[in-house]
Amino acid sequence: MTTIAVPRWRGTSVLNQIGILTGRSVRALVSDPKLMIFSLLQPLIMLLLFSQVFSGMAGTSSFPAGVSYIDYLMPAILVTTGVSAALQSGIGLVTDMKNGVLARLRSLPVNNMSVLVARSLADLTRTALQLAILLVAAVALFDFSPAGGVLGVLPAYLLALAVSWALSWIFLAVGAWVRNAETMQTVGFLAMFPLMFASSAFVPVDSLPAWLRVVATINPLTYAVDASRNLALDMPVGGGVVGALAASAGLLVVGVFAAVRGFRRPIAS
Template sequence: MTTMTVPAPAPAKRAGLSAGIRQTMTLTWRSLVQIKHNPMELLDLSVQPVMFLLLFTYVFGGAIAGSTEDYLQFALPGLVVQNALFATLTTAIGLNTDITKGVFDRLRSLPIARTAPLAGRIIADTAKQLWALFLFLGIGTILGFRIQTGVAGVLGAVALLLAFALAMSWMSVLIGLKAKDPEKVQIFAFSLMMPLTFTSNAFVPTDTMPGWLQVWVDVNPVTQLADAVRGLLIGGEVAGPTISSLLWAVALVVVFAPLAIRAFRGRA
């Protein structure tokens, strides 16, 4: 009696560069179209910006700056930065939800680019930030905030915020891949993000803080980004803070993108 050896099936061929880009865009659209079926995603990006803007302006404005109008001019760029960074947490939560629901089990069985699910989620969540950003500026204008640099400054601020948020999203991706469930994602991410944003000059001037804290505040990436956005929206130094923010963004990508991709491959 003879036995027949059946050759093992060849592994699925992975996508090339052009196919990988198309697959990334497809998965980006998948994330964006979910808003149609779950409008609460957009509501989350709408309620928090308005709530923070109103609370900080009318609760802290008079005590910190003497008037709500003066404080709004100082704080709105910082609030925009804080909101952009906190919005990256939706990337971690969304990825972790896909993992716990088995969506990634299906995606990794397909012959698609390894980075497509991650990049698709990041690009979609970055695009969603545009809504929150312009909502912030719109409500701020109604409350009395005035842009003093023109269209070029606004476009520059938007581009810088999106670039930094895109870089920060890779850290969120790593958190989303490593956490056991969405609740753990929120606990860990907020524990990291809250001290980072509140030990910056996003909400109060650096010179009002203790000397030992000012040393950290001056190098805090959130401070650099807030100063750059202020300069682009209301005037002031732009070049130095912008360059520092871009260097921080590059560092975030260099450190966290490889770790996130390795963590994703480790789930295969």
């Protein structure tokens, strides 16, 4: 009797896997609008508080002439909100590890890289929607009207997304290695707050104390904020955008490598 060899099914292509897994995560986001609402509260509250607390900075010698504080602040809020949103990538990965989703996926012919890329793309989609809503709210509620107009704000928006996506891979790497939501949040906040507040995000670097000015000058977030702000305000950009994108690319490469290595480790039951 002749035995017919049945080829083993090895799953669909990596691109199809990424599309299916990304769609799954995006549908989960759409089905839970409360998550989007609460994620918008923090940047809106920051926009309200900082626009009132630091509004007196406008018109000082260290502040750009003829620029309102809200126009100065909003591009930075785009970048810092993107940084905060990137943290959710790592937390989401840890959550999927704990609730058994990734264990089920590992029993299927699913490429590990597909899982990580899908997670990053789903979170990038969420961040893009979040920043778009934030921009609409800034225009409608805070009279955000920078000199660069739409042609300046759009590249600033895209730059914030690029920075956010690169950092999401760093947090994916942290999540893949620590595998604990509480530790993930602690590491994330310890990294984010120095980056956000020891930078040019909320006040000009020249107005900071001398020691903090040194920190802000070497802070990579300062370059992203300055580039985003100069685009929105129609100011000379110089090499700021290239520098911010180059730094993001470097973080992306490191994050992808570390995330893949960490994700390959067995998931503890």
